[in-house]
Amino acid sequence: MSDLIKMFSERGDLAHVALLLWAxxxxxxxxxxxxxxxxxxxxxxxxxxxxxxxxRRARRRAQDEE
Known part of the structure; x- marks a missing residue:
């Protein structure tokens, strides 16, 4: 993993890594x-x-009570 970080830092692609993490x-x-x-x-x-x-149930009860 440190080799990957070293490669990105040497090439100046840290902005791309930051953009990827943001995305x-x-x-x-x-x-x-x-x-x-x-x-x-x-x-x-x-x-x-x-x-x-x-x-619906309340209406049905009101109709039944009439």
Whole structure:
């Protein structure tokens, strides 16, 4: 590993290594954000579905009581 670092430092390609590390970090961050966003959308969809079910049952009970 130290040979790889020595090769990059001798050739002056440290900026390329830094850019690669930044790109990897940004890609992983984006993947994490999208994964969490998808999970939040699923939770919200489950909530809306449960609320719709509750409203249907409440309407049915109100009609039965009339």
């Amino acid at each position: 990897i970090g940004a890609s992983l961050g984006l993947w994490f954000v999208l994964r969490e966003w998808a999970a939040a959308v699923r939770r919200f969809d489950d909530f809306v579905h449960a609320l719709d079910l509750f409203n």
